Amino acid sequence: MELFLNEIGNGLFLGAFFGLIAVGYSMVYGILRLINFAHGDFFMVAAFVSYAILGAVAVGHAHMVWFTVIWVGLLVMFLTGLLAVIANRLIYHPMRRAALLSLMIAALGLSQVLENGVLNIPAWGSAYLTYPVTSPPSGFTLGTTHFTWFQLIIVIISGLLSLGAYLLVSRTLLGKAMRAVSEDRIAAALMGINVDLVIAVVFFIGGALAGAAAVMTGVYYGQINYLMGWTVGLEAFTAAVLGGIGNIGGAVLGGVVLGIAQSVGTGLFGAEWAIVVTFVALVLLLWLRPTGILGERVARRM
Amino acid sequence: MSQNLIADRGSRSTFATKLPQRGLILAVVVLAALVPHMTGDQYYLSVGYQAEMLICLAVGLNIVVGYAGLLDLGFAAFFAIGAYTTAVLSVTYHWTILSTILPGVFISVVCAVIIGLPTLRLRSDYLAVVTLGFGLIIQTIANNMSQFGGPTGIYGIPTLTIGSIVVQSATAFYYVFLVLVIIFVFVSLRLRNSRIGRAWLCIREDEDAAQAMGIKIHHYKMYAYMGGAVMGSVTGALYAPALTAISPPSFGFSESLLILMAVAIGGMGSVWGAILGGAIVVILPEAFRQFSQARFLVFGFVLIIIMMTRPRGLFPEGAFRGTVKRLRARFGDRPARSRPLQ
Amino acid sequence: MTALLETRNLSLQFGGVNALSDVSLSIEDSALHAIIGPNGAGKTSLFNCLTGYYKPTSGTIEFLGKNITRMSTADVAALGIRRTFQNIRVFPTMTVLENVLAGAHLRASSNLFSIIVGTPGFRRSERELQENAISSLEFVGLGEQASKLAGDLPYGMRKRMELARVLIANPKLVLLDEPAAGVSSVEREELSRVISRIHDNGVSIVLIEHDVELVMEIATDVTVLDNGRLIASGNPHEVRNNPDVIRAYMGRSRK
Numbered sequence: 001m002e003l004f005l006n007e008i009g010n011g012l013f014l015g016a017f018f019g020l021i022a023v024g025y026s027m028v029y030g031i032l033r034l035i036n037f038a039h040g041d042f043f044m045v046a047a048f049v050s051y052a053i054l055g056a057v058a059v060g061h062a063h064m065v066w067f068t069v070i071w072v073g074l075l076v077m078f079l080t081g082l083l084a085v086i087a088n089r090l091i092y093h094p095m096r097r098a099a100l101l102s103l104m105i106a107a108l109g110l111s112q113v114l115e116n117g118v119l120n121i122p123a124w125g126s127a128y129l130t131y132p133v134t135s136p137p138s139g140f141t142l143g144t145t146h147f148t149w150f151q152l153i154i155v156i157i158s159g160l161l162s163l164g165a166y167l168l169v170s171r172t173l174l175g176k177a178m179r180a181v182s183e184d185r186i187a188a189a190l191m192g193i194n195v196d197l198v199i200a201v202v203f204f205i206g207g208a209l210a211g212a213a214a215v216m217t218g219v220y221y222g223q224i225n226y227l228m229g230w231t232v233g234l235e236a237f238t239a240a241v242l243g244g245i246g247n248i249g250g251a252v253l254g255g256v257v258l259g260i261a262q263s264v265g266t267g268l269f270g271a272e273w274a275i276v277v278t279f280v281a282l283v284l285l286l287w288l289r290p291t292g293i294l295g296e297r298v299a300r301r302m
Numbered sequence: 303m304s305q306n307l308i309a310d311r312g313s314r315s316t317f318a319t320k321l322p323q324r325g326l327i328l329a330v331v332v333l334a335a336l337v338p339h340m341t342g343d344q345y346y347l348s349v350g351y352q353a354e355m356l357i358c359l360a361v362g363l364n365i366v367v368g369y370a371g372l373l374d375l376g377f378a379a380f381f382a383i384g385a386y387t388t389a390v391l392s393v394t395y396h397w398t399i400l401s402t403i404l405p406g407v408f409i410s411v412v413c414a415v416i417i418g419l420p421t422l423r424l425r426s427d428y429l430a431v432v433t434l435g436f437g438l439i440i441q442t443i444a445n446n447m448s449q450f451g452g453p454t455g456i457y458g459i460p461t462l463t464i465g466s467i468v469v470q471s472a473t474a475f476y477y478v479f480l481v482l483v484i485i486f487v488f489v490s491l492r493l494r495n496s497r498i499g500r501a502w503l504c505i506r507e508d509e510d511a512a513q514a515m516g517i518k519i520h521h522y523k524m525y526a527y528m529g530g531a532v533m534g535s536v537t538g539a540l541y542a543p544a545l546t547a548i549s550p551p552s553f554g555f556s557e558s559l560l561i562l563m564a565v566a567i568g569g570m571g572s573v574w575g576a577i578l579g580g581a582i583v584v585i586l587p588e589a590f591r592q593f594s595q596a597r598f599l600v601f602g603f604v605l606i607i608i609m610m611t612r613p614r615g616l617f618p619e620g621a622f623r624g625t626v627k628r629l630r631a632r633f634g635d636r637p638a639r640s641r642p643l644q
Numbered sequence: 645m646t647a648l649l650e651t652r653n654l655s656l657q658f659g660g661v662n663a664l665s666d667v668s669l670s671i672e673d674s675a676l677h678a679i680i681g682p683n684g685a686g687k688t689s690l691f692n693c694l695t696g697y698y699k700p701t702s703g704t705i706e707f708l709g710k711n712i713t714r715m716s717t718a719d720v721a722a723l724g725i726r727r728t729f730q731n732i733r734v735f736p737t738m739t740v741l742e743n744v745l746a747g748a749h750l751r752a753s754s755n756l757f758s759i760i761v762g763t764p765g766f767r768r769s770e771r772e773l774q775e776n777a778i779s780s781l782e783f784v785g786l787g788e789q790a791s792k793l794a795g796d797l798p799y800g801m802r803k804r805m806e807l808a809r810v811l812i813a814n815p816k817l818v819l820l821d822e823p824a825a826g827v828s829s830v831e832r833e834e835l836s837r838v839i840s841r842i843h844d845n846g847v848s849i850v851l852i853e854h855d856v857e858l859v860m861e862i863a864t865d866v867t868v869l870d871n872g873r874l875i876a877s878g879n880p881h882e883v884r885n886n887p888d889v890i891r892a893y894m895g896r897s898r899k
Contacts, residue, residue, distance in 0.1 A: 035430055035431065091606060091610065094610060095609065095610055095613065098609070098613035099371075099613060099614070101367070101371055101373055101570070102566075102609045102613035102614065103609075104373055104430060105373075105562065105566045105605060105609050106605065106606050106609035106610065108375075108559065108562070108605065109601075109602045109603070109604075109605030109606035109609060110602065110606060111602070112559070112598050112599070112601060112602030112605065113599060113602035113603055113606065114602075115598075115602075116596065116598045116599035116602060117599060119595070119599075120595060120596050120599055234431065234434060234435070234438075237431050238431060238435070241428060241431065272442060272445070272446050273442065273446070275435070275438050275439075275442065276438070276439050276442055276443075278435065279432070279435030279436065279438065279439055280439075282431070282432060282435060283416075283417065283420060283421075283432060283435075286420040286421055286428065286432070287419075287420040290420070290423075489760055492759055492760050492762060493759065493760070495770075496752070496753070496759040496766070496770070497745075497749055497752035497753065497754055498754070498756075498759065500738070500742055500745055500746050500749065500752075501746075501749060503735060503737070503738055503742070503746075504735050504738070504746050504749075507735040507736060507737060507738065508733050508734075508735060510697065510717075510733065511729065511733035511734075511735065512746075513696075513697075513716070513717035513718045513721070514695065514717060514721055514726070514727055514729075514733075515721060515746050515747055515749045515750075515809075515813075516718050516721035516722045516749050516750040516813070517718060517746075517749050518718045519718070571737075614737075618737075619737070
């Protein structure tokens with residue numbers, strides 16, 4: 001039983017990462033109907049960039065470490081957001097009139113470029129690199145399970161960021177513009193909404209959230225690798241679908257559900273089968289409740 | 303092919319009007335068949351049949367992605383199912399290679415239905431992720447179950463015999479796969495020029511309008527996915543004896559991506575594009591072996607650039623129409639109503 | 645005698661919007677029935693309900709006595725109801741000929757074996773269909789365009805191609821959604837002629853149109869919708885002089 005609780009706990013933290021990345025996927029899909037396969041790789045690149053920066057900044061005194069991590073984290077969030085915006089500007093935006101299929105294949109191409117780009121950088125390569133900062137083991141005990149403070153912080157930060165994204169979309173004028181663009185791009189443009197700007201913002205937010213997830217992942221797991229984005233990206237997209245695509249709350253919920261499912265699955269069947277659990281879950285879901293747990297929010301055009 | 307040749311009302315395609323096109327195809331086939339006579343080098347010939355194999359897979363995927371417009375990112379799974387079924391049945395149960403083809407096809411089609419039924423009914427966008435997952439699942443199963451040899455795979459796959467012909471050398475497989483290419487291309491074109499192919503194209507272009515024609519879109523999407531499964535599976539079944547040993551790393555996402563690139567770069571919706579793409583994807587890296595590590599990096603760039611400049615690939619369907627018209631204008635008896643080659 | 649197509653208390657709601665409220669109309673056999681009304685009156689929504697794209701919130705639709713309210717689009721098409729679209733939906737990368745052949749989908753040979761083998765039966769069926777397709781194209785005046793890509797066709801020709809695509813199916817009922825929208829006056833004349841000819845050939849037509857002149861010229865019956873409600877139905881002259889109709893149009897018109 002306590003093992004089970006342990007797995008649920010692990011699943012929750014896993015879910016926090018999935019959720020943050022899933023929100024990015026979900027928002028881009030909601031507004032463009034595009035599955036941005038490179039999104040997971042933005043996450044991976046962010047992890048490597050933060051690795052490089054933290055390594056260079058040579059984290060010194062213990063009490064300065066967290067301060068450093070925070071400002072590096074914010075910097076990386078900004079840079080990842082920027083990366084996403086640039087990717088959109090260079091690739092997806094010029095292709096906006098092409099068939100969706102071609103866009104998705106281009107996204108695949110970008111994904112390959114990012115992954116293999118990192119792979120081919122001599123200092124990095126295919127190895128698992130140790131992150132310069134590791135999470136402190138100090139924590140608290142709930143019943144018989146031990147949680148660390150850092151885990152709690154991850155959940156809180158992820159929650160706050162997701163909440164921020166949610167409030168942005170539902171309460172602000174910008175959010176309203178986003179929803180308008182995702183419903184009917186042409187009408188939105190006719191209403192005076194700067195569609196390109198809105199799309200850029202969506203990419204920025206998604207990228208920034210992925211950046212935050214990257215730093216937290218690096219610290220939490222202590223290791224990064226050039227393929228980490230690809231697997232996580234898949235899982236995050238599945239999470240987004242699970243929770244209801246286009247729906248931020250859904251993305252977060254989906255992330256948590258998937259995180260727990262994977263964690264339990266790993267406990268029962270071994271790590272190899274974790275990804276199988278993901279996809280069996282997805283197929284089952286599509287059979288039973290195709291619009292996701294919270295329902296999808298993508299306009300039907302007819 | 304007929305749509306290329308109906309020009310004026312009331313015209314019937316005669317043998318003569320189809321000649322340029324058929325002549326070209328025949329020439330290419332003859333040339334391909336002569337390659338083993340031009341070089342006996344087993345290395346080149348093995349590259350040759352690997353290219354042919356990829357072309358077979360690309361033609362199969364072209365039905366799913368090119369004709370029906372469904373993004374399948376796990377096509378290697380069907381290839382794997384075909385190969386592993388053949389391997390297991392022939393090694394453990396001593397079936398002949400040829401007899402293992404049908405069971406492999408059957409399993410592939412069943413899987414296609416399980417995966418496709420819920421997904422294709424809804425949003426085809428999800429098919430991409432589901433097929434990706436399917437590919438991973440198949441690879442994971444192959445990698446983790448001892449019945450399938452685990453990470454080391456299955457070796458000692460017996461020789462392929464067709465009647466009294468023993469197929470063992472690279473030359474022999476070159477011919478076998480050449481025949482397979484011809485069969486697949488033939489079937490693909492036949493399907494294309496029937497109501498099935500037209501239905502697929504309609505679905506690809508505009509699902510809602512397709513339904514208004516009475517097309518049951520979900521059925522046809524399923525047919526396309528199944529058609530691809532069959533072709534992938536058959537190719538896999540012959541891959542096993544060609545390599546005599548198979549292992550999980552050959553059936554991963556990279557392989558699915560490679561096949562997709564062949565279709566996307568070569569030209570979506572056109573078997574000729576699939577052939578070109580297949581050839582490019584196999585032969586080019588061989589020519590630049592020293593860059594093997596950066597191979598996919600280059601591919602990624604190429605993919606992006608081609609998608610941005612020619613979103614439907616280098617030679618999508620319809621790309622040859624202008625050429626045929628100009629050829630006919632040159633050698634035929636009617637002035638061409640010229641349309642620029644797009 | 646039962647009407648060809650009949651709706652009873654048809655209502656369609658989206659969220660808070662009542663696209664259609666309690667619409668009951670009947671289309672007679674061999675009629676050329678026009679549906680007119682201001683923008684947003686629910687005309688295209690009506691078509692979408694009739695053809696199965698939208699499932700009405702309440703009410704029924706009967707075609708030749710058969711309840712088709714919840715039928716899928718493909719099944720409705722199979723019954724012999726065909727339509728054109730307000731914003732023309734062609735298959736752009738297919739040739740004009742293939743577009744029209746698509747309309748004949750249900751008539752084409754579907755036997756997998758004969759397709760792959762290429763039996764004489766299959767070849768004959770394809771040849772016939774191609775001839776029919778070319779005839780349809782000639783009927784709408786597009787005989788020369790058969791091998792062009794549909795996406796390359798100018799607007800007016802696309803509209804006519806949509807018609808050819810509808811005709812090849814030998815439909816029992818044709819729904820035309822604003823066939824004269826956005827065309828030049830020359831094209832409009834042509835379209836009016838073509839539609840009349842289709843009608844003369846015994847095909848029942850329901851026509852959504854803004855062009856009141858066109859409607860008065862060729863329609864046998866007219867129904868007026870406003871804000872999702874049916875406000876008048878009858879022969880063209882009755883309807884034209886109906887005070888509610890005049891109010892609906894005058895109230896919105898900027899003339």
